[in-house]
Amino acid sequence: MKLTTIRTSGGTRAARAEGDGTLVELPYPDVGALLLDPQWPVAAAGRAHEAMFCDRAPLSARPGKVVRVDLGRRSVHVTRPKSFAGPRDAIVLPQESVAATWKAEPAVVIGRLGTIAGFSILNEVTVPWLSLGPALVTPDELPGGLRPRLALHSFVDGRPVQKTDTADLDFVALVHRVSQHVRLEPGDVVAAGHEEVPLLLSAGSVLETEIDEIGFHENVLERVT
Structure with a gap:
């Protein structure tokens, strides 16, 4: 699984890269938040974006150590x-x-x-x-x-x-x-x-x-x- 954080009109979102060149939004504000979920890597998927047009944000807005x-x-x-x-x-x-x-x-x-x-x-x-x-x-x-x-x-x-x-x-x-x-x-x-x-x-x-x-x-x- 390849995970990233993208900037959208609604704020940042964690996203999963698909083999067809799209990034699929996940219900987390960033990858850092996803890692805190005890159920990860299981996550519902949302809207898809063309990866080449996505603005990549930092993986986590609140980095740890x-x-x-x-x-x-x-x-x-x-x-x-x-x-x-x-x-x-x-x-x-x-x-x-x-x-x-x-x-x-x-x-x-x-x-x-x-x-x-x-x-x-x-x-x-x-x-x-x-x-x-x-x-x-x-x-x-x-x-x-x-x-x-x-x-x-x-x-x-x-x-x-x-x-x-x-x-x-x-x-x-x-x-x-x-x-x-x-x-x-x-x-x-x-x-x-x-x-x-x-x-x-x-x-x-x-x-x-x-x-x-x-x-x-x-x-x-x-x-x-």
Whole structure:
């Protein structure tokens, strides 16, 4: 199952991607709310939309914890973002910021009882700006299931800055390790990667990230005036 959150005339709605290129509304304001339902993934379906014309919102309007595991330092860092940006939303840099750290990572989204609900993409551009999405893909939809082998590519202004894959990541062990230190709840996000590299980003810079089977981000940087 591939789940996303879309913006509609009536507000945001969780939606399920269908094989015919449509997104079918679900009776939840976003994917985060769906994950809190004890009955998920069973959900009644509503209106269908052409996926290519839908504006994708952040997966959750009220994000939980984001737990980043630095694989190099073997450290765990917990943040509580006030909000997420959508996969095509602008990201606003503080006026005084010249150099920003940025990292694109595969992300595990937690379901009930600390299980893995699915996988997504996390872009972190100077805390607290995070973009998450464009979809949550359940393990049964991915090659390798709970240990998917997915390629990740990211670019700044069309220049390649990351090329990696998830083949060496054991997400089940990662979530288990994190759960020994942090209480994981539905909607929390666990991401693994190495320390960010400082990049000179400026207003107008375009950050692009793609992970096979999950989707694509394109975020333009804006500066507070």
